[in-house]
Amino acid sequence: MNKTEIAEVLKEIGVLLELKGQNPFKVRAYQSGSRALENLEEDLGQVLAEERLDKVSGIGKALAEKIETLYQTGELPFYQELKDSIPPGLIEMLEIPGLGPKKVKALHGKLGIETIDELTEACQNNQISALEGFGAKSQEKILSGIKNREAYAKRHLWWEAFIIAESILEHLRGLSGVERAEYAGSLRRGLETVGDIDFIVASSTPSPIMDWFTGMDEAVEVTAHGETKSSVRLAGGLQADIRVVPVDRFPFALHHFTGSKDHNVRMRQRAISGGYSLSEWGLVREEGGGRKRFPPGGHGVKAAPGSPEDIRDEAGLFSFLGLHYIPPELREGLDEIEAAEKDGIPRLVEAGDIRGVFHNHTTASDGRHTLEEMVRAAQDRGWEYLGIADHSKSSFQANGLTEARLEKQVARIRELNLSEAFSVHVFSGVECDILPDGRLDFDDEVLATLDYVVASVHSSFTQGEKEMTRRLIRAIEHPSVTMLGHLTGRLLLAREGYAVNPAKIIDAAAANGVILEINAHPRRLDMDWRHWKRAAAKGVLASVNPDAHDVKGFEYVRAGVTVARKGWLTRASVFNTRSLEQVREYLEGRKRGIRIV
DNA sequence: GCCGTTTTCGGCCCGACTGTTTTCAGTCG
Numbered sequence: 001m002n003k004t005e006i007a008e009v010l011k012e013i014g015v016l017l018e019l020k021g022q023n024p025f026k027v028r029a030y031q032s033g034s035r036a037l038e039n040l041e042e043d044l045g046q047v048l049a050e051e052r053l054d055k056v057s058g059i060g061k062a063l064a065e066k067i068e069t070l071y072q073t074g075e076l077p078f079y080q081e082l083k084d085s086i087p088p089g090l091i092e093m094l095e096i097p098g099l100g101p102k103k104v105k106a107l108h109g110k111l112g113i114e115t116i117d118e119l120t121e122a123c124q125n126n127q128i129s130a131l132e133g134f135g136a137k138s139q140e141k142i143l144s145g146i147k148n149r150e151a152y153a154k155r156h157l158w159w160e161a162f163i164i165a166e167s168i169l170e171h172l173r174g175l176s177g178v179e180r181a182e183y184a185g186s187l188r189r190g191l192e193t194v195g196d197i198d199f200i201v202a203s204s205t206p207s208p209i210m211d212w213f214t215g216m217d218e219a220v221e222v223t224a225h226g227e228t229k230s231s232v233r234l235a236g237g238l239q240a241d242i243r244v245v246p247v248d249r250f251p252f253a254l255h256h257f258t259g260s261k262d263h264n265v266r267m268r269q270r271a272i273s274g275g276y277s278l279s280e281w282g283l284v285r286e287e288g289g290g291r292k293r294f295p296p297g298g299h300g301v302k303a304a305p306g307s308p309e310d311i312r313d314e315a316g317l318f319s320f321l322g323l324h325y326i327p328p329e330l331r332e333g334l335d336e337i338e339a340a341e342k343d344g345i346p347r348l349v350e351a352g353d354i355r356g357v358f359h360n361h362t363t364a365s366d367g368r369h370t371l372e373e374m375v376r377a378a379q380d381r382g383w384e385y386l387g388i389a390d391h392s393k394s395s396f397q398a399n400g401l402t403e404a405r406l407e408k409q410v411a412r413i414r415e416l417n418l419s420e421a422f423s424v425h426v427f428s429g430v431e432c433d434i435l436p437d438g439r440l441d442f443d444d445e446v447l448a449t450l451d452y453v454v455a456s457v458h459s460s461f462t463q464g465e466k467e468m469t470r471r472l473i474r475a476i477e478h479p480s481v482t483m484l485g486h487l488t489g490r491l492l493l494a495r496e497g498y499a500v501n502p503a504k505i506i507d508a509a510a511a512n513g514v515i516l517e518i519n520a521h522p523r524r525l526d527m528d529w530r531h532w533k534r535a536a537a538k539g540v541l542a543s544v545n546p547d548a549h550d551v552k553g554f555e556y557v558r559a560g561v562t563v564a565r566k567g568w569l570t571r572a573s574v575f576n577t578r579s580l581e582q583v584r585e586y587l588e589g590r591k592r593g594i595r596i597v
Numbered sequence: 598g599c600c601g602t603t604t605t606c607g608g609c610c611c612g613a614c615t616g617t618t619t620t621c622a623g624t625c626g
């Protein structure tokens with residue numbers, strides 16, 4: 001079993017123990033162990049071989065043993081016995097809003113309900129409303145929850161949530177009485193998919209804001225309408241929550257609801273160690289606990305003087321705890337707090353740093369806009385250069401270019417550059433298929449006529465990890481390859497990526513001076529942010545590539561920059577923040593076989 | 598089950614909201 005699968009098992013064990021009514025801290029230990037494993041950057045096999053797994057924070061002796069068993073055998077008797085002792089329908093019931101482990105346990109214990117169908121029937125027979133701890137409303141809510149189960153449980157692409165949240169935020173900020181407003185949660189942290197949208201608003205007059213929010217056009221259903229907190233269901237099942245807080249609480253609420261949970265736990269622990277209790281409401285001195293230094297050990301930056309009342313924004317909160325500001329994208333509870341202690345938070349790349357993009361299609365293959373239309377749109381964005389990389393001949397499903405058509409395109413691009421019709425310089429490239437054996441789709445002589453080559457996999461997705469990794473490395477070692485396209489080929493919420501070993505690809509890219517793409521298409525966001533910190537440390541450059549198939553596709557750069565930021569990337573690690581001159585020099589140097597970093 | 602400059606026991610984040618109650622448990626984030 002691989003790392004991700006084992007993490008899933010641990011998570012499920014947590015849920016099963018919860019349904020059994022086990023010690024909630026034990027449950028939490030499995031959940032945090034699962035997350036720790038998921039976030040493990042190193043190769044699990046290696047960590048196990050070196051017997052270092054129980055040194056990972058959140059994984060102790062007991063979990064390490066279970067993980068090792070799962071890794072070696074793919075099975076775990078403890079897990080199997082647990083699973084056999086609980087009807088699978090109970091786990092499904094947890095997806096229904098309002099039903100947690102205690103209530104599911106009660107339904108099972110008192111009515112013997114084991115499946116969703118039986119639950120539906122019990123609702124229809126009014127058996128639920130008669131149950132102690134339940135009532136007519138619970139019964140109704142359960143029924144509607146069952147009906148919309150799929151839509152509610154679904155996650156949503158970051159980009160889709162981002163677009164709608166930006167528009168709601170703009171309205172919120174325009175309402176009278178709104179002093180500050182932001183969205184929080186995984187959306188603000190830039191996670192590739194989000195479960196819901198959280199808005200945090202500072203105001204002393206919440207009532208009209210609640211009314212506007214629950215009455216806005218985007219809301220298809222109001223699920224809660226309180227004095228300071230409301231929830232609505234948007235089209236597609238996405239839920240949006242709003243919380244209104246007094247302005248002096250705003251930084252605490254924003255930080256709290258931005259999360260992640262792991263990050264918050266660590267922040268709270270840090271506050272506690274200094275004699276304070278941190279919550280979404282503020283920072284309160286503990287009874288008997290005086291102001292101590294942060295952290296008490298005496299390491300870290302000097303904490304800001306003053307009292308919690310002086311905190312006006314998130315930066316003030318971090319500073320009070322002796323930390324440098326941590327951008328939302330880094331708040332995953334990995335090692336950002338340790339870094340912020342010692343001024344180790346880099347200045348992250350920003351959308352405005354991007355000066356051109358490389359992986360774009362035109363009507364020559366499967367794009368919807370012509371070369372000229374794409375160049376004009378790039379110029380309108382203020383970019384200095386644009387790379388055209390249409391598909392190669394083997395991608396016939398995408399109308400891939402033959403040698404002859406590619407030659408024609410190269411000539412047209414040369415003419416366009418000479419005509420000086422646009423201020424944007426156009427680089428001619430190709431998104432060249434990596435064939436199943438790792439060879440490229442075009443001969444070296446053809447590739448030599450181009451400014452750069454993006455090499456991508458578009459076929460034989462089902463190869464095993466070893467074969468696929470070998471295939472990609474062979475392409476990376478090809479002297480004509482400038483960058484590697486979408487590492488795993490995943491389509492978020494739709495298709496798993498092909499099996500590939502990212503660590504080995506990163507090493508190969510570093511050794512051969514090949515740039516790795518951050519494919520910024522909202523469905524891809526590939527290579528994943530989780531690998532970037534390590535890749536950059538090895539000197540691998542990223543290129544934020546929108547994979548635009550029309551001029552609107554350029555907007556996806558924003559999503560790609562978010563991935564880069566989540567991967568701790570600075571401007572220096574992102575190739576397309578370089579000026580036209582620097583890019584030209586780099587590409588020409590590579591063509592002469594000179595490795596430039 | 599994890600963790601430890603309070604180190605092998607005794608902690609483990611906490612508050613709002615809902616629906617059920619009549620003072621609170623469970624869920625949620």
